[in-house]
Amino acid sequence: MTERLDLRGKTITTHIVGRAADVLDRMADGDVLELRTDDAEFIDHDLRVWCRSNGTEILSSGCAEGAVRYRLRRHGTAPPGFSLALVISQDGLEQLLSPLGFALAAALEGAQVSLYFQGPAVRALTPRFRPRLHGLSRPFTVFARRGLERAGHASPQEKIAQLRRLGARLYACGPSMQRFGVDREGLLYDDIVVAEYLTFMDVLRRSDIHLYT
Known part of the structure; x- marks a missing residue:
């Protein structure tokens, strides 16, 4: 199953990641979140760092018409916290x-x-x-x-x-x-x-x- 979350227009990455995390936490293993954000370097960098830190896989990403579409799937075990x-x-x-x-x-x-x-x-x-x-x-x-x-x-x-x-x-x-x-x-x-x-x-x-x- 795929769920969609459109956060274009939002530029605060903690807001974007927080919303994405809430959706991923409700999804079953193997489900995919399709996330759309503005095409901004700082959003892309923060999102990729967050995915690495908690075991979320970026299946694909692509830019079109000023927006980026990410396909995310939570898997594996997050590294030890601090x-x-x-x-x-x-x-x-x-x-x-x-x-x-x-x-x-x-x-x-x-x-x-x-x-x-x-x-x-x-x-x-x-x-x-x-x-x-x-x-x-x-x-x-x-x-x-x-x-x-x-x-x-x-x-x-x-x-x-x-x-x-x-x-x-x-x-x-x-x-x-x-x-x-x-x-x-x-x-x-x-x-x-x-x-x-x-x-x-x-x-x-x-x-x-x-x-x-």
């Missing part, structure tokens, strides 16, 4: 894109991801948080959000939910929660660990890759 520990400190629209994007990319490649939210970033762990642009660009936040959504960027809460489904562990800095008015009961999930530096230092000590933003 671990990523990421500290997120800022809550601006532009400051959250890259750290959450790196975290999603790692999780989609099978990594065990741990995220520590500190400073104003703890607000991203609340249901009603809406990130904004900073400085003189702030009045244009709505337009920026719409453009990001068209490209495939989900809201921070949606990305955090996807990370959690992929097994990510979430930590919130307790003093930062007090400083920025975030209550324990107001967090997105009950299993978020509220701690401080010593707890996450233990996570960092046991992780292969460290990122700080």
Whole structure:
């Protein structure tokens, strides 16, 4: 059986790969996913790296009329994963894109991801948080959000939910929660660990890759 997924117009590769992974996970052995994307070098490169990292075979690919059609089939065993520990400190629209994007990319490649939210970033762990642009660009936040959504960027809460489904562990800095008015009961999930530096230092000590933003 062949299923089809058309993601032309989306330029965020974690969105493309995440959607493809959801479909492949539901398919039976031997089924094929026909994926269509824009013809972009960075999409092609990221997709091929992801396929190599998790045991997905690219049966064929071809370009026509500005789009690329891939035929994918999941098989074999993915190589051993790695671990990523990421500290997120800022809550601006532009400051959250890259750290959450790196975290999603790692999780989609099978990594065990741990995220520590500190400073104003703890607000991203609340249901009603809406990130904004900073400085003189702030009045244009709505337009920026719409453009990001068209490209495939989900809201921070949606990305955090996807990370959690992929097994990510979430930590919130307790003093930062007090400083920025975030209550324990107001967090997105009950299993978020509220701690401080010593707890996450233990996570960092046991992780292969460290990122700080």
